[in-house]
Amino acid sequence: MTVPRPDGRWLVVGHTGMLGHDVMAALDGRDVRGMSRPDLDITDPASVDAALEGVDVVVNCAAYTAVDDAEDAEAAAFSINALGPAHLARSAARTGAWLVQVSTDYVFAGDATTPYPEDAPLDPRTAYGRTKAAGEEAVRGELAAHSYLLRTAWLYGAHGPNFVRTIARAAAERDRLDVVDDQRGQPTWSADVAGRIVAMVDAGVPAGTYHATSSGETTWFGFAREIVAHAGLDPVMVHPTTSAAYARRAPRPSYSVLGHDAWAAVGMPPLRDWSDALSASWPPFG
Numbered sequence: 001m002t003v004p005r006p007d008g009r010w011l012v013v014g015h016t017g018m019l020g021h022d023v024m025a026a027l028d029g030r031d032v033r034g035m036s037r038p039d040l041d042i043t044d045p046a047s048v049d050a051a052l053e054g055v056d057v058v059v060n061c062a063a064y065t066a067v068d069d070a071e072d073a074e075a076a077a078f079s080i081n082a083l084g085p086a087h088l089a090r091s092a093a094r095t096g097a098w099l100v101q102v103s104t105d106y107v108f109a110g111d112a113t114t115p116y117p118e119d120a121p122l123d124p125r126t127a128y129g130r131t132k133a134a135g136e137e138a139v140r141g142e143l144a145a146h147s148y149l150l151r152t153a154w155l156y157g158a159h160g161p162n163f164v165r166t167i168a169r170a171a172a173e174r175d176r177l178d179v180v181d182d183q184r185g186q187p188t189w190s191a192d193v194a195g196r197i198v199a200m201v202d203a204g205v206p207a208g209t210y211h212a213t214s215s216g217e218t219t220w221f222g223f224a225r226e227i228v229a230h231a232g233l234d235p236v237m238v239h240p241t242t243s244a245a246y247a248r249r250a251p252r253p254s255y256s257v258l259g260h261d262a263w264a265a266v267g268m269p270p271l272r273d274w275s276d277a278l279s280a281s282w283p284p285f286g
Helices: 018-026 045-052 074-095 127-146 163-173 190-203 220-230 261-265 274-281
Strands: 010-013 032-035 057-060 098-104 147-152 177-180 208-211 238-241 271-273
Touching: 010 018, 010 045, 018 032, 018 190, 045 074, 057 074, 074 098, 074 127, 098 127, 098 190, 127 147, 147 190, 163 177, 163 220, 177 220, 190 271, 208 261, 220 238, 220 274, 271 274
Parallel strands: 010 032, 010 057, 057 098, 098 147, 147 208, 177 238
Antiparallel strands: none
């Protein structure tokens, strides 16, 4: 079985984003280079080919993530979320590099009642989801034997705007918070995802699809209450509401829980429970 070279040269695409920043930190001390626009345009095959020369492992954290905006700008989202990964995969196939493509729960319909397995049929309901699903399909088609498709969801981290920061700030300024209680998922700390990316490459696990989300599950309401409690405030101030109270251009999945069977199959545990991760991550948000 061919495995990636973890001791070789790494390229982190989108290294200035929340996850990209944490991947760079997880690779500290290794031969790693981070690239983002304007240094690398993943929609330009020539730019991608130049960037991948001499690279052994590529981690693609670049993405068009403005879910609502994508409804009116699907072509722009497609160029980054689908064409970009396709170019990276083709170039990696030429050079022999491995590719870690970060994807999302939005590739599913979001109406399940049990965790989505790694091989569940794709059925995106938003422009963002369609473009990310197209990116997955491109990587599978171009580089199936040398790639990891790593889906994550409900991501938060120290280096970007996110739900944890928003709730902690709002709780300090208000007496009451209304948070949706009809969307269920797995809050996931970006540093945990970054660590797993490095660990799976180091372990030489087989190419394929894996779900890098925290264990356990909750709603945004449940998550918000935990955040408020960590901030030293009374979680009773957080009240449940429904998605209907917050009209969005793109519908949010009501169920984003992803299964973790692929980790067991390669002898690795899933990521830790979401509440444990929140406790571990809290100093950056205090």
